[in-house]
Amino acid sequence: MTRLLVVEDDPDLALALRVLLARRGYEVSVAADGREGLRLLFAERPALMLLDLLLPGLDGWEVLDRTRDMSDLPVLVLSGLGDVDDRVRALRSGADDYLVKPFAHAELLARVEALLRRSGPRQWAGEPAGDDLLLVPERRAALWHGTEIRLSDIEYRLLQVLVRNRGRVVTTEQLLERVWDDTTAFGRDRVKFAVLRLRRKLRAAGGPSAHDPLEAVRGLGYRYESAPARTTGTSDRGANA
Template identity: 70%
Template structure:
């Protein structure tokens, strides 16, 4: 049974969501504030977090930041703050999805199912996809010039999709379908921010001599162009 940590300070909404998620076959852990959320995160090791932003003690932004310091646990932000600036902030901070209130029950369940599906190993064998890059699916990591790079599930699927299409442009819409499974309401900015995170991680691992291997093709999407040099030479 999948274990979901629900972080919500509205008691009535929390009760309704626990019933909804329970009927869908999930075990639901509830935290009414940010400090309790972090405690349960450590103690119970959930499979996914549904996180409100407006929380007592620690707000949702602080909880998300501390969660991302510890784990690549899928996080769905569920909040009344539906402004574009809040959605952008959430995605940049590492949230995997963002659903403004009010929301439909079926949409919430579909988004949770998509996140959980993506959090499982994709089943592709580990192989060397480039002279400098080796993906390790069982650990959801990459070896970049021999240095291990920790990736979230989304980041792993993103780099894997781009590298397997090396030299070809993968459009933003194609990435939304192949990496995010094309859930309703997902904005194109999500792809941009995920690419920026992957670029930053590879550059940090490769050091000053590491080239930017993901090329943005204006108006279309992204292309993996490879390191262009063999790390063994």
């Protein structure tokens, strides 16, 4: 059964969400504050989190930030904050969707189902991110073939975005927005040179026989690829970087 985590301090709404989601067949855990939410998140590793922002003690913004240091699980924000600035801030901070209170039950269920349908296998801090790569968020570092690589904040975010979209092309514009918060054409060289620096660090740590997971897709952007089976032929790797 798919487990969901609801982090909501309004007991009436929390109960209503538990009943609504349980009737749809989900297993539901509820936390009334941010600290309890993080404890349950780490202990139970749910498939999706529904998160209020205005929580007592540790607020939802901090919970969202710490969640993204631990996992890429889908996060649906449920909040009475309806301003565009709040929605944009939440989405840029790592939320996958945002629903303003009060909301229709049918819409909530549809958004939960859509997020679960689109999400792949969850990755958590302390677990391999693919191949011989392990992301270490608390140190902004990565382990590649057993060797720790110290990364700048930009390099870490760049690698994190590419890994979370493993096998899919992330365009240069998307990387500028998600890593640098910049969508200008002038910033395109930032991506190119950041990928070059990151690739050099991976090569230095992995040695000449290690697979290069960073693939440049001509005219589009970049992709993180798992080690391929041994085949013959040429690669487009390095075309843009």
